[in-house]
Amino acid sequence: MESRKEVDSLTKWDGSAYVPHVSIDLVIFGFHDGQLKVLLLHWRTGTDWLLPSGFIHHDEDVVDAAHRSLRERTGLQAVFLQQFHTFGEAVRFKHFTKQETMIRLGFPGDTDEPLFRRHVSIGYYALVEFSEVVPTPDQFTDECRWWDVDAVPPLLFDHNDMIKLALKTLRRQLSYQPIGYNLLPEKFTMPELQRLYETILGQPLDRRNFQKRMLSYDILERLEERKTGGAHKAPYLYRFDKAKYDNVLEEGMSFVG
Amino acid sequence: MESRKEVDSLTKWDGSAYVPHVSIDLVIFGFHDGQLKVLLLHWRTGTDWLLPSGFIHHDEDVVDAAHRSLRERTGLQAVFLQQFHTFGEAVRFKHFTKQETMIRLGFPGDTDEPLFRRHVSIGYYALVEFSEVVPTPDQFTDECRWWDVDAVPPLLFDHNDMIKLALKTLRRQLSYQPIGYNLLPEKFTMPELQRLYETILGQPLDRRNFQKRMLSYDILERLEERKTGGAHKAPYLYRFDKAKYDNVLEEGMSFVG
DNA sequence: TATCATTGTGTTAAAAATACGCATTAATAC
DNA sequence: GTATTAATGCGTATTTTTAACACAATGATA
Incomplete structure (x- = not known):
């Protein structure tokens, strides 16, 4: 469905620059028009959406990597960022198997592709001011935009679960802490x-x-x-x-x- | 200070069997004589204590690895086990630098030793029934025993912080959930x-x-x-x-x- | 058999959370 | 202009939850 050229450019990802087998996933919340929104990315070769994610440089703290990824997707510096769970299942594919996922994303056959090795992912959720965000795709994606949290489509991997748990954590914290500073003008x-x-x-x-x-x-x-x-x-x-x-x-x- | 023979046997650890750069640390709580206890290990070549830890097999869920490690240290099957935080600092040495730590633990010089590469560690805390535990050292340690939580010595790495945070999490959960089943006969x-x-x-x-x-x-x-x-x-x-x-x-x- | 420290089972007071009332105000309709 | 309307500002009851306290019952010890 996609040209070989595009797929090639995807594989240029230099995994050696990062700590292998570890990744970060971001649930970025915004608030607009009386609706809670979450920032999602659209995979370049395919129809699927997923959460913004990131990798950790060898000498970089995980929390710094999370801030960096967040900055890259939103343009924002200081935001409310909170680790909420680490997802350590060996198989984190949900709606599609690994094989199906790889085909959908333009990696047919190559089962050793570093991007699709097993990753332990540290989940962070962020609260940002909607109007100040400049949604920016990364090298794997061609679109970055807000979705209503209760209209999120089936996402790749276990990302729907991540949003659910992030929301649950946010709600619990909101109940006994005055969060909200970062979500409003x-x-x-x-x-x-x-x-x-x-x-x-x-x-x-x-x-x-x-x-x-x-x-x-x-x-x-x-x-x-x-x-x-x-x-x-x-x-x-x-x-x-x-x-x-x-x-x-x-x-x-x-x-x- | 230690014979080369002992040090050699330490390095026999087969890192290739595990997901690299990821580890698990366990804060195992017990209750005895009206005191809250935590299970610590004593490093074979040295004077230092540290938390029980574990590594994750390539096809193993992190939570299963945590249960496995817990079983190996205590002999217990079913316990209350809860992920509380993931420690992602690039440098996790606290009381001693990396070099000092390696010397203390019998790894002089070899800065590439896999055991001392940067690890992202997922912290779990466990509640176990004191009298049923059979404290068991692992291949790196020669003693495994209970310590009063408020008499824990300076530990290797950031393990004192881990205990602090685990205790804080436990207290918060105890305040609004009836935990305790696993700590009592x-x-x-x-x-x-x-x-x-x-x-x-x-x-x-x-x-x-x-x-x-x-x-x-x-x-x-x-x-x-x-x-x-x-x-x-x-x-x-x-x-x-x-x-x-x-x-x-x-x-x-x-x-x- | 009396004593003592601890357990079992209340009741009362304080505080927090919840429910609700009414006057005020700024745009809109007339 | 003036009345209307719907939302805001500020207040008071009511209920529920939490914290504080009283006293009788019990079982080993003296």
């Missing part, structure tokens, strides 16, 4: 923040209790401005107090230390 | 269960509120027997209702499903 209204929470948690929240809880964290700063333009009463604009926000996060989520 | 009293919780959490708990909460989980079965022999009033014996226990755990902690 600098200034936002309380209803907007609430909609974000409702979307991630998948359930409606009481307007008044939500506001009380958010303010109780003492990480929000209310501005004098109000958001005009919409019909009805103009809501106040808020802004995260970065210092206090980081502080709360540090206490609640920090590892080793 | 089949029959136990409520005070014994409470002491276990107090030890892990590191704080005293109210006797009456503790009992109420434990019973509210509806996973304990009170037996007719009482524990005699001790001075004072004889407490009832309890037993976990395995089916209900597994059920609660499944709902609260299951991944990918």
Whole structure:
């Protein structure tokens, strides 16, 4: 279905530059139009979508490799990035077998292709500001774009499971930590923040209790401005107090230390 | 300091049988004499202690490799085993540099020794019944024994950090899940269960509120027997209702499903 | 048989989470 | 202009959960 030329360029991947058998997979969440989105890549030779992934240089920390991959796909520097699980199954093919997958991706026959060797993959999820992302494909893909989390198609490998687990982890953390800084623009209204929470948690929240809880964290700063333009009463604009926000996060989520 | 013969036998390790650059580290918790214990190994050629670790066969799931290693160190089959973090720093030496570590462990000079290549390590913690464990060293070690968690010496690599993080994870899970089944003998009293919780959490708990909460989980079965022999009033014996226990755990902690 | 430390089983108070009421406001319709 | 409408700001009850505390019962020891 694809020319040999394209397939050749795919195999130019220099596996020797990376730690073999180890990879990173990224579940990058964004929020737009009242919908939680996830960033997916489209394989050049084929019809399939998958999660952005990355490999680790020999002298590179895994977390740095994750940040690097994230930067390459989004253009963003500092984001909320959290390891959530390591996927260590020997066979990580799900909807298609290894053979089927290799054919679909343009690697017929060559069962020793380094890209398709067994990989232990470390899953990270990221929260990014939708409007600031410049979705950028990598050398294996020709398209990078946002998908609604509840409209994600069957993905390659076990990537659907990864999204599920990342979402589950995000929900748990959201329930007892004031995450959300990285998903919204600098200034936002309380209803907007609430909609974000409702979307991630998948359930409606009481307007008044939500506001009380958010303010109780003492990480929000209310501005004098109000958001005009919409019909009805103009809501106040808020802004995260970065210092206090980081502080709360540090206490609640920090590892080793 | 050690004969060449011993060092040679150490290097007989056949790295080709395993996925390179990936390892497993185990934080095995036990409970005895009102103290939380962790199982450590003593390196044959040297004075240092470290966590039990393992490697992954090419066709083996990581979680299976973890169970296998755990079995080899303890003799136990079914235990509570939970992945808690993957340690991906390029340099994981802490108290000693790589060179110092290699000398201490009897690998002078040979900087290419496969055992000392960079490893991404997947951390698991396990809860086991102290009295049923048969501590067993591996090919690199000459002793395997329990240590009080708060008397653990400086360990090789980043293993002290691993214990810290495993303990933190255990505490968090204990706070909102009825873990403990695997740390106690089949029959136990409520005070014994409470002491276990107090030890892990590191704080005293109210006797009456503790009992109420434990019973509210509806996973304990009170037996007719009482524990005699001790001075004072004889407490009832309890037993976990395995089916209900597994059920609660499944709902609260299951991944990918 | 009295003593003592510990267990079994409550009840009460405080705090947190949840449910709900009503006045205010800014765009829209008339 | 003025009334209407739907959403916001800010408040108060209610329920549920958590934490604090009291007292009788028991079994070995003195």
